[in-house]
Amino acid sequence: MKLIYLDGHATTPCDPAVVDAMRPYFTEVFGNAASRHHAFGWRARESVDAARAEIAILVGAHYKDIVFTSGATESNNLALKGVTDVLGPLAKRDRHIVTVATEHRSVLDPSVALEARGFRVTRLTVQPDGLLALDNLRAAIEPDTVVVSVMAANNEIGVLQPLAEIGAICRERGVLFHTDAAQAVGKVPIDVEQMNIDLLSCTAHKIYGPKGIGALYVRRRPRTSLAPQMHGGGHERGLRSGTLNVPGIVGFGKACALCRTSMTEESKRLRALRDQLLAGLRAGIPDLHVNGSMENRLPHNLHVSIPGIDGSALFLALDDIAVSPGAACSTASAEPSHVLAALRVDDDLARASIRFGLTRFTTDGEIDDVVSRLVGLVPHLRAQQAALR
Numbered sequence: 001m002k003l004i005y006l007d008g009h010a011t012t013p014c015d016p017a018v019v020d021a022m023r024p025y026f027t028e029v030f031g032n033a034a035s036r037h038h039a040f041g042w043r044a045r046e047s048v049d050a051a052r053a054e055i056a057i058l059v060g061a062h063y064k065d066i067v068f069t070s071g072a073t074e075s076n077n078l079a080l081k082g083v084t085d086v087l088g089p090l091a092k093r094d095r096h097i098v099t100v101a102t103e104h105r106s107v108l109d110p111s112v113a114l115e116a117r118g119f120r121v122t123r124l125t126v127q128p129d130g131l132l133a134l135d136n137l138r139a140a141i142e143p144d145t146v147v148v149s150v151m152a153a154n155n156e157i158g159v160l161q162p163l164a165e166i167g168a169i170c171r172e173r174g175v176l177f178h179t180d181a182a183q184a185v186g187k188v189p190i191d192v193e194q195m196n197i198d199l200l201s202c203t204a205h206k207i208y209g210p211k212g213i214g215a216l217y218v219r220r221r222p223r224t225s226l227a228p229q230m231h232g233g234g235h236e237r238g239l240r241s242g243t244l245n246v247p248g249i250v251g252f253g254k255a256c257a258l259c260r261t262s263m264t265e266e267s268k269r270l271r272a273l274r275d276q277l278l279a280g281l282r283a284g285i286p287d288l289h290v291n292g293s294m295e296n297r298l299p300h301n302l303h304v305s306i307p308g309i310d311g312s313a314l315f316l317a318l319d320d321i322a323v324s325p326g327a328a329c330s331t332a333s334a335e336p337s338h339v340l341a342a343l344r345v346d347d348d349l350a351r352a353s354i355r356f357g358l359t360r361f362t363t364d365g366e367i368d369d370v371v372s373r374l375v376g377l378v379p380h381l382r383a384q385q386a387a388l389r
Protein backbone atom coordinates (compact mmCIF):
# COMPACT_ATOMS: atom_id res chain seq x y z
CA MET A 1 0.00 0.00 0.00
CA LYS A 2 1.45 3.37 -1.01
CA LEU A 3 1.05 5.95 1.73
CA ILE A 4 0.40 9.58 0.84
CA TYR A 5 1.83 12.15 3.22
CA LEU A 6 -0.13 15.41 3.52
CA ASP A 7 0.70 16.26 7.13
CA GLY A 8 3.46 18.79 6.45
CA HIS A 9 2.48 21.00 9.41
CA ALA A 10 3.29 18.19 11.84
CA THR A 11 6.71 17.65 10.30
CA THR A 12 8.45 17.30 6.95
CA PRO A 13 10.82 14.63 5.67
CA CYS A 14 14.47 15.64 5.50
CA ASP A 15 15.48 16.78 2.05
CA PRO A 16 18.11 14.30 0.73
CA ALA A 17 20.46 17.27 0.19
CA VAL A 18 20.12 18.08 3.91
CA VAL A 19 21.04 14.51 4.87
CA ASP A 20 24.07 14.66 2.54
CA ALA A 21 25.20 17.92 4.10
CA MET A 22 24.87 16.50 7.64
CA ARG A 23 26.56 13.13 7.04
CA PRO A 24 30.26 14.14 7.50
CA TYR A 25 29.44 15.82 10.80
CA PHE A 26 28.70 12.49 12.49
CA THR A 27 32.02 10.90 11.66
CA GLU A 28 34.72 13.15 10.14
CA VAL A 29 33.91 16.63 11.40
CA PHE A 30 32.78 15.46 14.83
CA GLY A 31 34.51 18.13 16.90
CA ASN A 32 32.88 20.11 19.67
CA ALA A 33 32.25 23.63 18.38
CA ALA A 34 33.34 24.94 21.78
CA SER A 35 36.81 23.30 21.56
CA ARG A 36 39.01 26.29 20.91
CA HIS A 37 42.41 24.60 20.95
CA HIS A 38 42.40 22.30 17.92
CA ALA A 39 41.30 22.00 14.32
CA PHE A 40 38.41 19.60 15.09
CA GLY A 41 36.76 22.32 17.15
CA TRP A 42 37.62 25.08 14.67
CA ARG A 43 36.06 23.19 11.76
CA ALA A 44 32.90 22.50 13.71
CA ARG A 45 32.71 26.15 14.76
CA GLU A 46 33.15 27.37 11.15
CA SER A 47 30.35 25.10 9.98
CA VAL A 48 28.08 26.24 12.79
CA ASP A 49 28.67 29.87 11.91
CA ALA A 50 28.06 29.23 8.20
CA ALA A 51 24.72 27.62 9.12
CA ARG A 52 23.95 30.48 11.49
CA ALA A 53 24.44 32.87 8.57
CA GLU A 54 22.04 30.87 6.36
CA ILE A 55 19.30 31.03 8.97
CA ALA A 56 19.92 34.74 9.51
CA ILE A 57 19.76 35.54 5.78
CA LEU A 58 16.39 33.80 5.48
CA VAL A 59 14.84 36.17 8.04
CA GLY A 60 16.86 39.31 7.26
CA ALA A 61 18.91 39.13 10.46
CA HIS A 62 22.60 39.44 11.38
CA TYR A 63 24.20 36.05 12.00
CA LYS A 64 25.20 37.02 15.54
CA ASP A 65 21.51 37.43 16.42
CA ILE A 66 20.75 33.72 15.99
CA VAL A 67 20.75 31.52 19.11
CA PHE A 68 20.47 27.76 18.57
CA THR A 69 17.93 25.81 20.62
CA SER A 70 16.33 22.35 20.42
CA GLY A 71 13.32 23.61 18.45
CA ALA A 72 10.53 26.16 18.42
CA THR A 73 9.06 24.97 21.74
CA GLU A 74 12.29 25.83 23.49
CA SER A 75 12.67 29.08 21.53
CA ASN A 76 9.17 30.21 22.56
CA ASN A 77 9.90 29.36 26.20
CA LEU A 78 13.24 31.15 26.10
CA ALA A 79 11.69 34.23 24.49
CA LEU A 80 8.73 34.64 26.83
CA LYS A 81 10.32 33.51 30.09
CA GLY A 82 13.59 35.20 29.13
CA VAL A 83 12.18 38.71 28.63
CA THR A 84 10.15 38.52 31.82
CA ASP A 85 12.77 36.83 34.06
CA VAL A 86 15.31 39.48 33.15
CA LEU A 87 13.23 42.16 34.89
CA GLY A 88 14.22 42.94 38.47
CA PRO A 89 11.74 42.23 41.31
CA LEU A 90 10.39 45.79 41.30
CA ALA A 91 10.15 46.03 37.52
CA LYS A 92 8.21 42.75 37.45
CA ARG A 93 5.32 44.07 39.54
CA ASP A 94 1.98 44.13 37.74
CA ARG A 95 3.58 43.65 34.32
CA HIS A 96 1.57 42.47 31.37
CA ILE A 97 1.87 40.24 28.29
CA VAL A 98 -0.28 40.16 25.17
CA THR A 99 -0.78 37.06 23.09
CA VAL A 100 -3.49 35.48 20.94
CA ALA A 101 -6.00 32.68 21.61
CA THR A 102 -4.93 30.76 18.48
CA GLU A 103 -1.23 30.47 19.38
CA HIS A 104 0.56 27.11 19.56
CA ARG A 105 0.61 25.46 23.00
CA SER A 106 4.31 26.26 23.28
CA VAL A 107 3.33 29.94 23.59
CA LEU A 108 0.04 29.51 25.45
CA ASP A 109 1.46 27.21 28.13
CA PRO A 110 4.44 29.45 29.00
CA SER A 111 1.96 32.34 29.23
CA VAL A 112 0.02 30.31 31.84
CA ALA A 113 3.29 29.65 33.67
CA LEU A 114 3.99 33.39 33.67
CA GLU A 115 0.54 34.09 35.07
CA ALA A 116 1.43 31.80 37.96
CA ARG A 117 4.50 34.01 38.51
CA GLY A 118 2.29 37.10 38.79
CA PHE A 119 2.24 38.47 35.23
CA ARG A 120 -1.08 39.51 33.74
CA VAL A 121 -1.83 37.99 30.33
CA THR A 122 -4.26 39.20 27.67
CA ARG A 123 -5.16 36.51 25.11
CA LEU A 124 -6.71 38.31 22.18
CA THR A 125 -9.52 36.68 20.25
CA VAL A 126 -9.42 36.54 16.46
CA GLN A 127 -11.94 37.37 13.75
CA PRO A 128 -13.92 34.50 12.17
CA ASP A 129 -11.26 34.26 9.44
CA GLY A 130 -8.52 33.71 12.04
CA LEU A 131 -6.91 37.13 11.66
CA LEU A 132 -6.11 39.40 14.53
CA ALA A 133 -7.95 42.75 14.51
CA LEU A 134 -5.21 45.38 14.83
CA ASP A 135 -7.45 47.73 16.78
CA ASN A 136 -7.87 45.04 19.43
CA LEU A 137 -4.10 44.74 19.65
CA ARG A 138 -3.70 48.53 19.96
CA ALA A 139 -6.31 48.60 22.73
CA ALA A 140 -4.68 45.71 24.60
CA ILE A 141 -1.20 47.25 24.90
CA GLU A 142 -0.78 48.99 28.26
CA PRO A 143 2.05 51.05 29.71
CA ASP A 144 2.99 47.90 31.68
CA THR A 145 3.09 45.56 28.68
CA VAL A 146 6.47 43.84 28.32
CA VAL A 147 5.97 41.78 25.18
CA VAL A 148 3.44 41.01 22.47
CA SER A 149 3.62 37.46 21.09
CA VAL A 150 1.77 36.75 17.84
CA MET A 151 2.50 33.74 15.65
CA ALA A 152 3.44 34.28 11.99
CA ALA A 153 1.44 31.36 10.54
CA ASN A 154 -1.05 29.17 12.35
CA ASN A 155 -0.14 25.48 12.51
CA GLU A 156 -3.76 24.35 12.02
CA ILE A 157 -5.48 26.76 9.64
CA GLY A 158 -2.34 28.23 8.06
CA VAL A 159 -3.55 31.82 8.51
CA LEU A 160 -0.81 34.45 8.21
CA GLN A 161 -0.97 37.30 10.71
CA PRO A 162 -0.01 40.82 9.52
CA LEU A 163 3.47 40.84 11.05
CA ALA A 164 4.62 44.16 9.58
CA GLU A 165 1.59 46.00 10.95
CA ILE A 166 1.89 44.29 14.34
CA GLY A 167 5.61 45.09 14.48
CA ALA A 168 4.96 48.75 13.66
CA ILE A 169 2.40 49.01 16.47
CA CYS A 170 4.76 47.35 18.96
CA ARG A 171 7.67 49.58 17.99
CA GLU A 172 5.54 52.72 18.23
CA ARG A 173 4.29 51.68 21.68
CA GLY A 174 7.73 50.65 22.91
CA VAL A 175 6.95 46.98 23.60
CA LEU A 176 8.86 43.93 22.45
CA PHE A 177 7.46 41.87 19.58
CA HIS A 178 7.96 38.11 19.59
CA THR A 179 6.70 35.90 16.78
CA ASP A 180 6.50 32.12 16.69
CA ALA A 181 7.40 31.64 13.04
CA ALA A 182 7.81 27.84 13.15
CA GLN A 183 5.35 27.33 10.30
CA ALA A 184 6.29 30.43 8.30
CA VAL A 185 10.09 30.64 8.05
CA GLY A 186 11.21 29.23 4.72
CA LYS A 187 7.64 29.21 3.42
CA VAL A 188 6.81 32.92 3.14
CA PRO A 189 9.12 35.96 3.12
CA ILE A 190 9.99 37.26 6.60
CA ASP A 191 12.24 40.20 7.41
CA VAL A 192 12.92 41.02 11.05
CA GLU A 193 14.00 44.56 10.14
CA GLN A 194 11.07 45.51 7.95
CA MET A 195 8.65 43.84 10.36
CA ASN A 196 10.23 45.25 13.55
CA ILE A 197 10.49 41.77 15.07
CA ASP A 198 12.60 41.59 18.26
CA LEU A 199 12.38 37.83 18.87
CA LEU A 200 11.56 35.10 16.34
CA SER A 201 11.25 31.35 16.94
CA CYS A 202 11.87 28.79 14.21
CA THR A 203 12.61 25.10 13.81
CA ALA A 204 14.30 22.90 11.22
CA HIS A 205 11.86 20.00 11.01
CA LYS A 206 9.11 22.05 9.38
CA ILE A 207 11.41 23.00 6.49
CA TYR A 208 12.88 19.63 5.44
CA GLY A 209 15.60 19.74 8.09
CA PRO A 210 16.20 17.43 11.06
CA LYS A 211 14.17 17.28 14.26
CA GLY A 212 15.50 18.58 17.56
CA ILE A 213 17.15 21.74 16.27
CA GLY A 214 15.72 25.23 16.20
CA ALA A 215 16.69 28.83 16.76
CA LEU A 216 15.65 32.03 18.42
CA TYR A 217 16.46 35.31 16.71
CA VAL A 218 17.29 37.84 19.43
CA ARG A 219 17.62 41.44 18.29
CA ARG A 220 20.88 43.07 19.40
CA ARG A 221 20.14 46.62 18.14
CA PRO A 222 18.24 47.97 19.98
CA ARG A 223 19.21 45.30 22.44
CA THR A 224 16.64 42.76 23.61
CA SER A 225 17.67 41.51 27.05
CA LEU A 226 16.90 37.93 27.95
CA ALA A 227 17.52 35.81 31.02
CA PRO A 228 18.83 32.36 30.02
CA GLN A 229 16.63 29.39 30.86
CA MET A 230 19.45 26.84 30.51
CA HIS A 231 22.55 27.52 32.59
CA GLY A 232 25.88 25.84 32.02
CA GLY A 233 28.90 26.44 29.82
CA GLY A 234 27.78 29.84 28.56
CA HIS A 235 27.28 28.78 24.94
CA GLU A 236 25.27 30.92 22.53
CA ARG A 237 26.09 34.33 24.04
CA GLY A 238 25.29 32.85 27.44
CA LEU A 239 21.64 32.54 26.44
CA ARG A 240 21.52 28.78 25.91
CA SER A 241 24.18 26.59 27.42
CA GLY A 242 24.83 23.09 26.12
CA THR A 243 27.11 21.47 23.55
CA LEU A 244 25.92 22.46 20.09
CA ASN A 245 24.22 19.84 17.93
CA VAL A 246 26.60 20.39 15.01
CA PRO A 247 25.06 17.90 12.51
CA GLY A 248 21.59 19.27 13.29
CA ILE A 249 22.77 22.86 12.90
CA VAL A 250 24.46 22.08 9.57
CA GLY A 251 21.25 20.40 8.38
CA PHE A 252 19.18 23.38 9.53
CA GLY A 253 21.50 25.72 7.61
CA LYS A 254 21.25 23.61 4.46
CA ALA A 255 17.45 23.45 4.79
CA CYS A 256 17.33 27.26 5.01
CA ALA A 257 19.61 27.66 1.99
CA LEU A 258 17.32 25.36 -0.04
CA CYS A 259 14.23 27.29 1.06
CA ARG A 260 15.86 30.59 0.16
CA THR A 261 16.57 29.53 -3.41
CA SER A 262 13.33 27.62 -3.99
CA MET A 263 10.73 29.55 -1.98
CA THR A 264 9.17 31.53 -4.83
CA GLU A 265 8.86 28.58 -7.21
CA GLU A 266 7.87 26.13 -4.51
CA SER A 267 5.15 28.41 -3.16
CA LYS A 268 3.73 28.82 -6.64
CA ARG A 269 3.69 25.07 -7.24
CA LEU A 270 2.22 24.20 -3.85
CA ARG A 271 -0.42 26.94 -4.06
CA ALA A 272 -1.53 25.52 -7.43
CA LEU A 273 -1.67 21.98 -5.98
CA ARG A 274 -3.53 23.20 -2.88
CA ASP A 275 -6.03 25.04 -5.10
CA GLN A 276 -6.42 21.87 -7.19
CA LEU A 277 -7.18 19.96 -3.96
CA LEU A 278 -9.76 22.55 -2.88
CA ALA A 279 -11.40 22.70 -6.32
CA GLY A 280 -11.62 18.89 -6.48
CA LEU A 281 -13.10 18.62 -3.00
CA ARG A 282 -15.58 21.43 -3.66
CA ALA A 283 -16.72 19.83 -6.91
CA GLY A 284 -17.46 16.53 -5.12
CA ILE A 285 -18.62 17.98 -1.78
CA PRO A 286 -20.46 21.22 -2.59
CA ASP A 287 -21.22 22.06 1.06
CA LEU A 288 -17.54 21.80 2.07
CA HIS A 289 -16.58 24.45 4.60
CA VAL A 290 -13.13 26.14 4.54
CA ASN A 291 -11.78 27.22 7.93
CA GLY A 292 -9.72 30.42 8.02
CA SER A 293 -8.87 33.10 5.49
CA MET A 294 -7.98 31.84 2.01
CA GLU A 295 -6.27 35.13 1.10
CA ASN A 296 -3.89 35.34 4.07
CA ARG A 297 -2.78 31.75 4.24
CA LEU A 298 0.27 29.56 3.80
CA PRO A 299 0.37 28.31 0.21
CA HIS A 300 0.62 24.65 1.25
CA ASN A 301 -2.21 24.65 3.82
CA LEU A 302 -5.85 23.70 3.51
CA HIS A 303 -8.25 23.20 6.42
CA VAL A 304 -11.80 22.09 5.72
CA SER A 305 -14.87 20.71 7.49
CA ILE A 306 -17.22 18.23 5.85
CA PRO A 307 -20.76 18.65 7.23
CA GLY A 308 -22.57 15.50 8.30
CA ILE A 309 -19.60 13.20 8.89
CA ASP A 310 -17.82 12.00 11.99
CA GLY A 311 -14.13 12.87 11.91
CA SER A 312 -12.95 9.70 13.67
CA ALA A 313 -14.79 7.48 11.15
CA LEU A 314 -13.16 9.47 8.35
CA PHE A 315 -9.69 8.97 9.78
CA LEU A 316 -10.25 5.26 10.24
CA ALA A 317 -11.25 4.98 6.60
CA LEU A 318 -8.33 7.12 5.34
CA ASP A 319 -5.64 4.74 6.59
CA ASP A 320 -3.36 5.23 3.57
CA ILE A 321 -3.48 9.04 3.60
CA ALA A 322 -1.61 10.91 6.32
CA VAL A 323 -3.58 14.04 7.21
CA SER A 324 -4.45 15.46 10.62
CA PRO A 325 -7.84 15.68 12.22
CA GLY A 326 -8.37 19.43 12.02
CA ALA A 327 -10.00 19.42 15.41
CA ALA A 328 -7.26 17.60 17.27
CA CYS A 329 -5.28 19.63 19.68
CA SER A 330 -1.56 19.82 19.03
CA THR A 331 -1.04 17.78 22.19
CA ALA A 332 -2.09 14.17 22.49
CA SER A 333 -5.31 15.14 24.29
CA ALA A 334 -8.76 14.58 22.82
CA GLU A 335 -9.74 18.19 23.58
CA PRO A 336 -11.31 20.00 20.64
CA SER A 337 -9.04 22.47 18.88
CA HIS A 338 -8.69 25.80 20.64
CA VAL A 339 -8.03 27.33 17.22
CA LEU A 340 -11.38 26.29 15.74
CA ALA A 341 -13.08 27.32 18.99
CA ALA A 342 -11.49 30.78 18.61
CA LEU A 343 -12.88 30.95 15.06
CA ARG A 344 -16.29 30.06 16.53
CA VAL A 345 -16.59 26.99 14.28
CA ASP A 346 -19.45 24.91 15.71
CA ASP A 347 -18.57 21.66 17.46
CA ASP A 348 -19.99 19.29 14.82
CA LEU A 349 -18.09 21.04 12.03
CA ALA A 350 -14.94 21.17 14.16
CA ARG A 351 -15.16 17.41 14.71
CA ALA A 352 -15.56 16.89 10.96
CA SER A 353 -12.48 18.85 9.95
CA ILE A 354 -9.25 17.91 8.20
CA ARG A 355 -5.92 19.70 7.98
CA PHE A 356 -3.85 19.21 4.84
CA GLY A 357 -0.21 20.22 4.75
CA LEU A 358 1.40 19.73 1.34
CA THR A 359 5.16 19.26 1.13
CA ARG A 360 7.96 19.78 -1.37
CA PHE A 361 7.49 16.14 -2.37
CA THR A 362 3.70 16.20 -2.93
CA THR A 363 2.74 15.34 -6.52
CA ASP A 364 -0.14 16.18 -8.77
CA GLY A 365 -1.13 12.50 -8.89
CA GLU A 366 -1.27 12.30 -5.09
CA ILE A 367 -3.65 15.25 -4.96
CA ASP A 368 -5.93 13.57 -7.52
CA ASP A 369 -5.85 10.33 -5.50
CA VAL A 370 -6.72 12.12 -2.27
CA VAL A 371 -9.61 13.99 -3.90
CA SER A 372 -11.13 10.83 -5.36
CA ARG A 373 -10.68 8.84 -2.12
CA LEU A 374 -12.27 11.54 0.01
CA VAL A 375 -15.09 12.42 -2.34
CA GLY A 376 -15.89 8.72 -2.73
CA LEU A 377 -15.95 8.15 1.04
CA VAL A 378 -18.21 11.04 2.03
CA PRO A 379 -21.61 9.54 1.03
CA HIS A 380 -20.82 6.35 3.04
CA LEU A 381 -19.67 8.33 6.04
CA ARG A 382 -22.77 10.53 5.89
CA ALA A 383 -25.05 7.48 5.68
CA GLN A 384 -23.21 5.93 8.64
CA GLN A 385 -23.56 9.09 10.68
CA ALA A 386 -27.24 9.54 9.76
CA ALA A 387 -27.95 5.94 10.87
CA LEU A 388 -26.49 6.72 14.28
CA ARG A 389 -28.75 9.73 14.83
Ligand SMILES: Cc1ncc(COP(=O)(O)O)c(C=O)c1O
Pocket residue numbers: 009010070071072073074104106151153154155180181182183202203204214330
Ligand atom coordinates in the same frame (compact mmCIF):
# COMPACT_ATOMS: atom_id res chain seq x y z
C1 LIG B 1 3.46 27.12 15.36
C2 LIG B 1 4.34 26.15 16.06
N1 LIG B 1 5.08 26.56 17.08
C3 LIG B 1 5.90 25.74 17.73
C4 LIG B 1 6.02 24.42 17.39
C5 LIG B 1 6.95 23.52 18.15
O1 LIG B 1 8.08 23.28 17.40
P1 LIG B 1 9.14 22.15 17.82
O2 LIG B 1 8.53 20.86 17.39
O3 LIG B 1 10.37 22.49 17.05
O4 LIG B 1 9.35 22.26 19.28
C6 LIG B 1 5.25 23.93 16.33
C7 LIG B 1 5.31 22.50 15.95
O5 LIG B 1 4.33 21.81 15.91
C8 LIG B 1 4.40 24.81 15.65
O6 LIG B 1 3.65 24.40 14.63
